[in-house]
Amino acid sequence: MLKSWPPAPSHMVLYNWAGYEGQPERPPMAFSVEDELYYGLYAAWSDPADDQRYTDWVTEHMRAWEPYASGIQLADENLINRPYRFVTDENLRRLDDLRATWDPDGLFVSWLGRPEPAVNASEEGTDG
Numbered sequence: 001m002l003k004s005w006p007p008a009p010s011h012m013v014l015y016n017w018a019g020y021e022g023q024p025e026r027p028p029m030a031f032s033v034e035d036e037l038y039y040g041l042y043a044a045w046s047d048p049a050d051d052q053r054y055t056d057w058v059t060e061h062m063r064a065w066e067p068y069a070s071g072i073q074l075a076d077e078n079l080i081n082r083p084y085r086f087v088t089d090e091n092l093r094r095l096d097d098l099r100a101t102w103d104p105d106g107l108f109v110s111w112l113g114r115p116e117p118a119v120n121a122s123e124e125g126t127d128g
Contacts, residue, residue: 001061006043006054014039033071033086040073055081 017038041061043054059081066084074086087095099110 004057006045006057008044010041010043010045010054012039012041033073033088035070038073039065 015038016036017034018036041058043058045051045054055078059078063082069084071085071087095110099106099108
């Protein structure tokens, strides 16, 4: 990955997302997948001819890390290129129920790419 890094100011963000000991319990949230670490790749370029090259660079490197990830932060992903889990299965069901009640005709688009359910029941409670 480092050998093919896009030009500056492209960067990687990595931080401890797990919070801290004694952190107050968070209320249930629709977009609720969090884990111990957060990482994100950001490519920047000025030549429109490089659009596909650097979009693919970020997408493919993030896809390569999927076996080690439990989800994404919804604001960081291009769900057209790489849909991935950003909400727990329980909260996705809650969101679907609310949408069925308040938007039965699907007037409001929710997102571009529906997340896949957790691989197994032990991941249901995983925030990450």
